[in-house]
Amino acid sequence: MQFISTPASLCRAASDFASIQQTLLQERQSDLPTRLHCNETAFDLPHALKQELALKMADLAWNRYPDFYNTELTALMAQHVGVLPENILLGNGSSQLIQQIFSCCAKFLSAAIIEHPTFTFYHQVCHNERLPYQTWQIADDGSYDLDTFPATEEPALVVLTSPNNPLGTALPQQLIETLLLRYPHCIFVIDEAYAEFADGTAVSLVQKYTNLLVIKTLSKGYGLPSVRFGYLAGSAELVQLLKKFTVPFTVNSFTELIVNELITNPAVSKAVRINRERVKNLRDFVYHQLHDMSSDDSFSVQASAANFLLLRFEDDLMLQQLKSMFDSNQIVVSYPLPNCLRLTIGTEVEMSRVLRIIRKGVSVAAVV
Structure with missing residues (x-):
């Protein structure tokens, strides 16, 4: 943090310290x-x-539906993460996007592969979609052994978390690329709910690998779970397919405003x-x-x-x-x-x- 020795900045620092003390x-x-x-x-x-954000919400037209396609926010998010708008799909938090991916992929894939341990919701959606799954055991120290990756000759939905919940360890990007190359017939989902607390992201890989989806959320590293916003990045073909399973108006106008402010308001x-x-x-x-x-x-x-x-x-x-x-x-x-x-x-x-x-x-x- 940079401190500038001016009376105004010193007042702000004192005010911040007083606020922290009160908290x-x-x-x-x-x-x-x-x-x-x-x-x-x-x-x-x-x-x-x-309060400033609430005043801006008051200026919105509450009697109108939001943009069905969230066109402007999709373009803004794409620019923010360095991909094209056709590589982005917005959602009501990452859980809704997870459900959407499984609902779509269960129609043409016969199996899934998930880590153990992992976010418990993945077990639930597999059961909900009646999608059989195998598990890839992660070592107690959080390391991954490619030799123990479940054998799969048929196309499968492979879901990996980075960092992993509950272990807290992140996937090395080299390992992700090895899997993408070794199993091109599988669709890989990298859940990066906690990635902002770590270093690096796999988002840049979606323009290199057509079998990759990366899920992001504002709930963890941005500290805004009540806003209910997530997005995924993937190949244009996969994103277009997933859009067929989008529930109308999953991202409301108030969420759009806050996400826009997060990206554009310093x-x-x-x-x-x-x-x-x-x-x-x-x-x-x-x-x-x-x-x-x-x-x-x-x-x-x-x-x-x-x-x-x-x-x-x-x-x-x-x-x-x-x-x-x-x-x-x-x-x-x-x-x-x-x-x-x-x-x-x-x-x-x-x-x-x-x-x-x-x-x-x-x-x-x-x-x-």
């Missing part, structure tokens, strides 16, 4: 449960900025970027703190390229004690795998509380 004080006094289970971003847009993009960097800094700090607490006979913590950390427990008693301690402190976390705990990165105050609880749990387990 931290409110967090300490809150009786609400601490939500560290669904990978939300802990930091909202500044209230004044949201104040909005800056606020989102600051929040994201705050999460990444906290994630790395908490990881190192937990790594220092870990041991071979207690628990290990997975380095993450997302906004969460996965703890894997060797000591089941310690895990049960921590569950009880989190419950008694109204801290909600996730348990996505056996003997594992997934921890969404929250605010500074929230993570300080979590670290104290885990440190206490480690100390108690050591005595027992």
